[in-house]
Amino acid sequence: MTERADPAASAVLETSKAGTPVLSLRSATLAYGDRVLWKNLNLDVKPGEFLAVLGSNGTGKTSLLRAILGQQQLSSGSIELLGEPVRRGHRDIGYIPQQRLIEQGTPLRARDLVTLGINGHRWGLPVTGRKTRQQVDRVLASVGATSYANVPVATLSGGEQQRIRVGQAIASNPALLLCDEPLSSLDLNHQRVVSDLIDERRRAIGSAVVFVTHDINPVLDKVDRVLYLAGGRFRIGTPDEVLRSEVLSYMYNTPIEVIRTRGRVAVLGAPEGYGVHDHLEHHIDDRGQR
Template identity: 60%
Template sequence: MTRPHSADGREPAAVELRGATVRFGTRTLWEGLDLEIPGGEFVAVLGPNGSGKTTLLRVLLGLQPVQAGEVLVDGHHVRRGGEGIGYIPQQKAIPEDVPLRARDLVGLGLDGHHLGLGLGGRRRRARRVDEALAAVGATGYAHAPVGRLSGGEQQRLRVAQALVGDPRVLLCDEPLLSLDLAHQRTVSRLIDERRRTAGTAVLFVTHEINPILPLVDRVLYLVDGRFRFGTPDEVMTSETLSELYRTDVEVLRVRERLVVVGVEESGHCHGAVAPAEEAVAP
């Protein structure tokens, strides 16, 4: 894909939203969203259930139209099936009878890539798949039927599938769920390495910022149509979160971890403790 340059010859941002607005019927999910994310940046996308985090990823994938504004990936207006994006979707178990081996699933991430025809092309493709499997520690089950693998094993394959095509932008929807601590570290390290060596921009949706906090350059925090975009030090403060949630929220730093007090969420917590648990913070 050719990369258009701006008038001053600079490379375009990996991701750019200008005044983007999404509405479902009469409900405005968010409006006037401006984001400019250069290659190599790691952005955590936070917010309570239903605040529109997954919808933002769907917008970037060209699966969800915006009602106003512009959305560009690598300088091109997004379209469904566009190149250059790797996507780790929110986890759903793969049905047991899906007739795919682990390496076939990873290979799907190369569909649409032109690696050449004939034996040479097939070899290049196989090598890329082998490397991606090895990177997530999945070589040992490369030939297993995917439906028989555990949730964590399947998740590592999704990560390999998203990375195998060398994406310019990597969209991750809670990719650490159901991974044990060792594999959470493997996967975060892999994503971090990719953005450092290949300049891939990362948008990482999560309810739990602490495992990735050292990697995060900026945070996009969405709450009920309001949003804030900035460094963790700018966004993860009592003042900013109290404004966003329109209630008193306290952000504490405890041994390099962020503890958000006063925000109750159903389902998950992003380093948050509900008021009844406040005393737990050591």
Template identity: 60%
Template structure:
């Protein structure tokens, strides 16, 4: 059953999950990222995906996007097997450095969200321009609509990226480490944009992050990946010393101070990934 939600989100149909995994596993050669994953994500739900480097967080997102096939089990997204190019699934990628001389403007990036990423001339209709302007205004980026993206700050660029994603009116919003390199002010702005969307439109949010504290008050459930296994539940159920110690197979201490969570003693799997073959096409688990 879906987790409890407020009255705004409850107005949406929660009769069927938008993401469903049963017995799911994903491996790269001999390395098992995660296995035996049973998970339903519901309309309007905010799911945080946590875990150390190499635990398979980004690969989980790629599976939802239809870019990686499961090793075992089944996965449906919006009631069907995942496929590339599904416009009902929006994706906010990790931040990428852009050269200052890049001439692509903020409004051009959002327009790609409406038109797609195909090359060739596009019909510049008044309706499309109005939709771009409305989207930029909704994410607080109207004032730099005509500024080259390479000149924007990290926080400004992430606002535009979210605008690009929301321009498709998605049912699912996938965010892969969208808070990297952002200061606390811009972290708060980005998370508030994402949270507002799921409350206003019932959009399910899958939010990959290394740092739970910026989204702790927003999250319905946590999927914590580590050591080829996982834990699923509310933050209070998963982010405990007992739960994470069982997951890692070693003592892990979870400390809560003034509403913030610190995890101490969790092994970092980044070094372990170097002992296995790199995934195809340079994909990082």
């Protein structure tokens, strides 16, 4: 866990009672008809905690984020943010989507998107005063985007656009930062840059991070705990507690091998899009366990 050092930290987070989790799920269940994605999920995420959410495609990782955002109703159970039921459009939640290139011709500049992270919730035409402009400048500087602050976002590279999305998500100093595979489609350099930006913000203001990913390796050194979803089951614990052959073999009901080497993790034998992978897989075909 980390200390909050930034005076601009979320007012709600600053005034929350000591020991109150940022995010709390109780008996949370999500099902579509007879198909149960996860059942009776109990989870508390503390200020400054980095939780990685892993699992195969279709196990409900993005649905979990949608439920936290108030966009998806649980089948049963509850979700609370700072002790209150979650609601759609909560100002203390920041959201970073998957990397998608913005269409050419979109006139919004980088600073415009970050400004929307501050006043986009207000009705009517946004009025950007000096205080807001200064805040936008600080956010742009914090994500290393000052040099292209006034450039149309559509002309920026994928990595630069994702920096701006991080800036937009953190502009309101949220208590909770939700990240839906924010590193997908980025090269290794930009994966490191974006994950470091998220982690730096977490450390600066104590935001809790819920980070959905198919590959834990780019953030493995930042993760406090893992929530692993598979086959309607879940496991919560440190990476060393969850990412083990016997644990994943039980969850998938099939033999799974977890290999650790040079500070990285490879999972062999799990379904496609299983949640942790490594280039090692491409060199073990002769074992028939890909």
